[in-house]
Amino acid sequence: MPQSFHQTTLANGLTIIAEADADAASSAAGFFVKTGARDERSPVMGVSHFLEHMMFKGTHDITADELNRAFDEIGARNNAYTSSEMTCFYAHTLPEHLPRGLDLLGRMMRPALRQADFDTEKGVILEEIAMYKDNPFWVLYEATIETHYGTHPMSHRVLGTDQTITDLKRDEMQAYFDFRYSADNTVVALAGQLDFDAAVKQIDALCGRWTRTGAKRDGPAPRAIGGDLRLTSDKVTRGYMLYLCSGPSVSDERRYGAALLAQVLGASDNSRLHWALVETGLAEEAQAAYDGHDGIGDYYVYASGDPARLDEIAAAIDKELLGLVDSLTEDDLERLRNKIATGAALGGERPGDQMQRLGRVWTSLGKRIPLEEEVDRINRVTLDEIRGVARDFPIRPVTMGRLVPA
């Protein structure tokens, strides 16, 4: 297939990368800013996500309505998201509309942040926070993360709290924007059918005068504190439990073994937890996952079920955790390798997926890892390597959260 990788950095530090594919039927572009909830001062917790909303309110030259209509006019599928680690603004378009899509993305990245829009949108954010209070898993997740990371900003809620959002000032958001949304803290990722040189020229014209601020993620290294917490709510019917355990960071070579270990334990189908808890009817859901962050990583173990049987569910999980390493077989690995190969084929089929992977990996690691290279690396993970990872980072709960009916 006529695919090629391209990369350049503008004079102000803005990096542009692309997986071009002349045969693709669509194109995708995303602006990835390496900033999120963990990069906020605690009093302005939630500013990254609130700012993400404000980016759609237009620039000094374009109203919110004009911006949204302009994306619509080219039939773009555009959106944005904010995590603890990064904020991304993206658009999927037909190839002939990519230049206009890039133009709109580039312009919206320098928003007006008008006071009136800020005041209105604050209400929207507070409503969003209120709505998540009806989601039992979310309530438990946010509280558990806080217990897990204590006062480190890794504990921040992406949405912020009623208090921090209510108190937030427009000028604080502007200051956060000016420093964090700098050229040298942003990556533009492209994929699908595209002309890289033309895209670079266009992005340089749009973004070449953005300032360089030297924004870094340079606070204290994250560390898991941990503890137990037990929440009750008259709003839930079922019992929910969440374990957080320490794992390798996103740049740690042991992340591959950690990801495989978590999959054997708790993939949504055909895992140890699935067979022991879900198939037997003991729990409704029982899953585990590994997630690597900048400087630290987490394993999650999650289950829900009859509140009266939550101790029994916990005991069954503990049993699987204890027996996990000794029960690992070559057969477990072989099945995972095949799944990973299929996942890689499926994940590489759409320019939108290629662009997301490219942008996220670059934002996290500052480099490209071709999909084939990563699949190959995962396929070379041995049982001994996984056992070593399980010794260094055992899946043992550091934080245990429960949410049960009052």
Next chain:
Amino acid sequence: MPQSFHQTTLANGLTIIAEADADAASSAAGFFVKTGARDERSPVMGVSHFLEHMMFKGTHDITADELNRAFDEIGARNNAYTSSEMTCFYAHTLPEHLPRGLDLLGRMMRPALRQADFDTEKGVILEEIAMYKDNPFWVLYEATIETHYGTHPMSHRVLGTDQTITDLKRDEMQAYFDFRYSADNTVVALAGQLDFDAAVKQIDALCGRWTRTGAKRDGPAPRAIGGDLRLTSDKVTRGYMLYLCSGPSVSDERRYGAALLAQVLGASDNSRLHWALVETGLAEEAQAAYDGHDGIGDYYVYASGDPARLDEIAAAIDKELLGLVDSLTEDDLERLRNKIATGAALGGERPGDQMQRLGRVWTSLGKRIPLEEEVDRINRVTLDEIRGVARDFPIRPVTMGRLVPA
């Protein structure tokens, strides 16, 4: 691109259809059975979905564990779903594993339905029903559908109720399976890289002896009854509202106009409801959609927000509904056309999506509608046509449901 459509029907009435693409990097296969919650007798409500779970418990020759491991060994991404209208079992694989994937799907379609598995899985289903009680939108949706369709089986809950699932007998499920999962009520859809003749030969060997039962959807025609309902719950924090309105059926040519009308009103971004309710901070969510079923169709209008402002939210929605037709412009249509073109390009990129579309359209309509043809048809919808659809099927609530804190 080297794409081609294929179709054949076996002697027993089983239809096999394929969108082959020699350049695709993956393959997809799905068995679509034209049976769902609306095809159940009310006392066994939920049997379709419960049966879907039981299909994964193995056959007379294969245990559940063996079946699941066999899918895993080839790295298949396989799953199933049940709706009111149909039940689908599918797998995405690398092209070299498609024959084995088909083999496993074909075998699992003739399950053992063992009493012991039935008893265990009944607990799993009851847990699933319990879990959904923590989801406010789901609670409101199920109750509103019941008010809307009264005693017609269109009112059935896909999961069933505590009562119907508790009372269900294995023999009742077997009888439902024997009649509804017949060769002539099933379609096999394939997409991606595949050898159609080889697939047909294989499916004939696997499924050629399935019986033909003449299963049809031949109950009374569905009709909306409607009414108001107001639920209170001490488990919710926000207020939720759902309108159901009558629309054209899935086979009615007016469905294209209805879909566009609903999008102008309530697409998730840039719609009348979005600008009037979400952007202003009045509601957290405010959306509308059109869904065509066999013999009838629905428009949904959905919003959530501060319970104290629910009347205000309803008034704002009513205002948008009243002004909708007169405010339609050529500009609205032009923007939608571009979105649809992009959606078509994105929706046609993956064999998994192509297979799903092919199987669903065939199961609903008994024919293929190529993606390009449908996009072209939608692009030819005129303002006059939409106004005509809005006269025949106005978006006026037949059923109004609310869920608010107790």
